Amino acid sequence: MYGFNQSNFPTNRPQDPLADMTFDQWWFHGHLPYPPHPNDIIELPVGGDAVIELSCDKGATSWYASGPGGDARDLQNPDYPCPHAPTAQFHTNGIDDLGGCALSVAYKSDANDVKPEDLVIFSVQQKCVWNLHTHFEIPKNMPPCPNGKCTCAWHWIHKPDSGSEQSWFHII
DSSP: OTTTTOOOOSSSOTTSOBOSOOHHHHGGGGOTTSOOOTTOOOOOOTTSEEEEEOOSOGGGSTTGGGSTTOOOOOTTSTTOSSTTSOGGGGTOSSGGGOOOEEEEEESOSOGGGOOGGGOEEEEEETTTTSSSEEEEEOOTTOOOOGGGOOEEEEEEEOOGGGSSOOEEEEEO
16 A cells, blocks of 8 residues: 555555545555555455455554554454444444445556546445454456556445545545
C-alpha cells in the first residue's frame, strides 16, 4: 500500500477519512510519493480468495512491528478490526449496518500513470469492515497484468448511521 512504510504521518494517515480534500490530497490518499517496497506486492489469485487485513491501526495487524505504536493486537479477539474500541470506531452500529467495500484494478503497472477512470471494480465484500481478515473473491476471468503487475485499490464508503458520511481509498 502506498504510504504503508511511512509511520510518522501526522495527518492524512491511511486510516483517516477522505473528507474536504483536494484531488492531490485524496488521490492515493496523498501517498503517491511514498510507494511500497518493490517486493511488497499482494497476490490476487485469479479464481481464488484474497485476504486483506483492514484495521483502525497498523499495530493491530500482522505488520504491527513496523507500526509507530507497536503491538496493539487483541489476542483474545484476533479478528476484531479495532482492538479495545467500540464498533463506532469503524463507523457501524452492528453487522447489519455495514456498507461493504470493493477492490478495483487498473491494468497499468506504473501507479503514476493511473487515473481514477482507469480503475474497475472486480470484487465486492458486503461484510467489510467487520473483520480484520477480510476475504475477497477474485474472478476466474481476470486478464493478466502487464509486466506481471497491476495497480489495485481498496474502496469503502460507510453508511452515515454511525458518523458522518465519509470515504476511504487506498492503492494496494
